[in-house]
Amino acid sequence: MPMSELLSVSELSVEFTTDRGVAQVLDRISLAIAPGEVVGLVGESGCGKTTLARTVLGVLPAGGRIRGGAIHWEGRDLLRMDARLVNDEIRGRAITFIPQDPWSSLSPLFTVGTQIMDLMKWKSPRRGVTGTRGHWPALVRGYPGARRRADREAVLDVLRAVQIPEPERALRRLPHEFSGGQRQRLMIAMALLPRPDLIIADEPTTALDVTIQAQILRLLRDLVKERGVSVLFTTHDLGTAYELCDRVVVMYAGQEMESAPTDAFFERPAHPYTRRLLDSLPTAGGEIRDIPGEVPSLIGPPPGCRFHPRCDYATAECRARRPDVHAVEGAHRVRCYHPVIAA
């Protein structure tokens, strides 16, 4: 496995137990992210993008179970490592998270400063490696003064970088005193402070107005490029994927369908689903095209390629077996027996 890949998800399968049966939420997903790369994971409801993001982070909700596959981080399989080690070293440190909803991500009871410094106590890049032995209970652990001061300086720096006005005062404020856009900047700051290698952003601008969204997208792009951080960015809004990402991966009903560099993805989509999806975007006063049929239930999903019931090109092969990966050109890959390759 090439070391140029920071994160490599291979053949990951996840299922969820619900009232009505077992939902096959992810079906042998493979995904790789190189250092410094911004990858967009797009898809509609039920496609599995949020589950994939959460599984990499290790925070599957109750009822979710990993059925197979591996998640390689810098060569080691996170799923087979010691859980405490993953929690201490990787989660919140090497891999951080920006959630979708800026309104409920911070505790309303504590000041922003308290919450950020609490984060720094555990996840500061200046904190030594703890290993798995000698674990004091969390309450008892101290926070050495020198490191605390250095951390605080770093916090103020990052707050300035995310354009929070008057950072010292901001630290003393409670979360509800900030607007949605400002809270999202705080979340970005908190994701950057541990100096991660990968940030997982789950629809970070969905809840924001479009002008605020533009500011946040610009900020995010500048900061990650500056610091060389990789980003795994999930969204159902193709426009934001276009803005932010180097590469786009599209998912449908728990399977990955196509992966391509951004321009190639939007200009020369090869997978029938991608083409239909891009076609259904609203255009200026023109025809509106939708996709006939509905997203299948993940409890007892269609066999083979899960898009085949709605696909114009489906054949018996598509129904029988999931397609292999087909290279269109360079890094542009598609899982389809009948990809549409522009001449």
Added chain:
Amino acid sequence: MRGALFVLARLARDRSALVGLVLILVLGLAALLAPVLATHPGDVFEIHPAKRLQPPGAQHLFGTDRMGSDIYSRLLYGARITILIGVIAVGASLAIGVPVGLAAGYYHSWASDLLMRVSDIFLAVPQVVLAIAIAQTLGPSLPNVILALSVTYWPWFARLVYAETRSLEKEVFIESTAALGASPLRLIALHVLPNVASPIIVRASIGMGFTILTAAALGFLGLGPPPPTPEWGRTIAESREFLPDAWWYAAAPGLAIFLTVMGFNLLGDGLRDVLDPRIRRAGAAVRTSAVNADV
């Protein structure tokens, strides 16, 4: 109604609710079939001084009282009184309290505030005390007991329905049906009321238990129907001077009251668990299952 059978089926799964249901059924049967089940039906009116204060035995299942009457038979007839009081008192409370609550909740006027303040006044006084005061003033009789209990219990329904109506009016479907042109009467009767029915039913069940207990208290204090009416509370009062020797005299009616009230309370609790979460869960199931969520 298909809905009712569904509720019963769910209820049956909850063991304590089932116990409650059984107890109430037993009460109902006892009242209904009193003439058949009683060993000495005549003893409601007849007295047999020679047989007074006999302990429970083959002839008299729960023994005899100070007049020699069979306690068991008198209890069965007493069940009729108990049910009558409970049903009418709670029924009257519903008939007054629910419309008051609906009107006060739906409209936002000084009249609603006034209605709620009035019911607050009633709620502020301990029910038993109020019932005693009313019954005392009016004199001991069955109708007066029912009156006293209705007067003290209706505010509970009013307040409950008021709160539920106020919270319901924020629901989109109420606002949208109003936007469709529905009159307030239609909205209240056909949309609000069915949606607040569950808490009302739960409260009614628990209210039965409470009302019966209070009625027994009134009877005990001599404010209930006069002898020879075999009211349970009065029977306990009569037994006082003969305790602790004639223990059965107090134990039998006491046990009857206890089981009846507990039955209604258990049923009410069980109904509460079955009725509300079902509706909420049914609606939520479609929205939050992993299949439909943004997975």
Added chain:
Amino acid sequence: MSEPRAAPLLEVVDLARYFPIRNAFGLRTGSIRAVDGVSLAVWPGETLGLVGESGCGKSTLGKTVMGIHGPTAGEIRFAGREIGGLGRRERRSVARDLQYVYQDPGASLDPRWKIRRLLHEPLQIHTALSRAERQDQVEAMLREVGLPDAHLDLYPHELSGGQQRRVGLARTLMVRPSLVILDEPTSGLDVSVQASVLKLFRRLQAAFALTYLFISHDLAVVRAMCQRVAVMYLGKVVELAEAAVLFEDPRHPYTRSLLSAVPVIGGRRVTRDFALEGEPPNPRDIPTGCRFRTRCPLVQDLCAVESPPLRSTGGGLVACHFA
């Protein structure tokens, strides 16, 4: 512009809707001026778009026109008739012609009623048709929105979200209104579902000769669906023009910023060019003069003193001293 048209179907004149701000004692300390002097007209058969970001007042405007909120000031004229000051009872008769679709039409269904009863109800309220006649209309409407008859015997929670949406729409259209206010009808929907919903709106518009007031924050959707578009900011309309004109050549600085913030696939990247800083002011604390002046690249002294009126310039109406 073509020859003079018939009278507008809906006209609002200087409409205002304020919400009181109360302190801890319940005393009124101020107002949120959610809609603050809006005038516009909707012509029969057209789809007028109303766009803006959160807090601009577009949803409040829709609800005030519908009568869900009472107007604080101004007039609402529907089919020539002044309806803003009507009492509750008279307002109900207007409901037959003027309807409102919520962002989630499925939520507008009483969870304890079957679909059949839900669809009969509008006819029971507004007409004196017999049961059989109502049933005919209900079945016809089901076909129009693309639902099978079998759904009549189900409860809302037994249908999928998309099906609930169709039932909600059907319910609104049962009495054949002439104007329908659509409030954020595609918000939160997947791209392909959104396309299906928009197609349905178009088809229903043709089938029932509907006029739409289309309230949305999604500019791409508005562009696809609307002939004319009004842009709102903090309670006022800042620009009103035909869709093609507005999107090709926006005049108001806010409209320009708004349009430049929207990612356009295949176009220049917003993240490189976007320049609007800051956030909208607190709606409790609206700036004097022009509301946009705190963020406007063209701001000058006059802007703090005088609030610019909507005036006609070339293709449409713009509220700016310097546009």
